[in-house]
Amino acid sequence: MGARLKRYEVTHPQRGAVAVDSIGRESAIAAALRQWGGDWKTEAGQCWAQELGTARKPRCRRCHGEFGQPGDPTAYCPACEEILARQRREAARYAAGARARERRIREMEEG
Numbered sequence: 162m163g164a165r166l167k168r169y170e171v172t173h174p175q176r177g178a179v180a181v182d183s184i185g186r187e188s189a190i191a192a193a194l195r196q197w198g199g200d201w202k203t204e205a206g207q208c209w210a211q212e213l214g215t216a217r218k219p220r221c222r223r224c225h226g227e228f229g230q231p232g233d234p235t236a237y238c239p240a241c242e243e244i245l246a247r248q249r250r251e252a253a254r255y256a257a258g259a260r261a262r263e264r265r266i267r268e269m270e271e272g
Contacts, residue, residue, distance in 0.1 A: 166216035166231065173197070173208050182216040 169186065171193035172178040179196055183189035189210045194201055218227040219234070223241040237245060 168213040168216050169210045170213055171208055171210045173199070173204065175207075176204075180213065186210040186212075 166182045166184060168180060169183055169189035170178055170180050171189055173193070176197045176199065179193050181189050181192040181196070183192050187210075190205050190208045191201060193199075193208065193210075194204060216231045218231050219229050219236075220227055221238040221241050222236050223245070224238060226238055228238040229235055
């Protein structure tokens with residue numbers, strides 16, 4: 162298992178403060194600068210990162226429920242992942258049927 166993510170508060174004199182999940186202080190500063198649209202070379206030295214504790218549990222993008230372990234990068238909970246997979250399978254099956262219908266219509270028009 163990789164490094165555990167922790168929650169950091171990164172502050173900058175002109176940009177304010179932002180909370181990010183990261184594995185270390187330097188990567189927390191880099192993540193905050195990405196959020197702010199800042200430049201690492203010119204602004205990283207002005208930032209200060211303070212550890213707040215362990216990262217939060219991930220929140221599902223679909224149902225917004227918490228799941229898994231703190232710091233997991235997964236976007237969807239297992240239940241929503243299954244629902245989305247079923248929707249993808251049904252959409253693929255529908256598209257295959259539509260292509261087959263179009264092919265039959267073209268064959269009937271040509272023949």
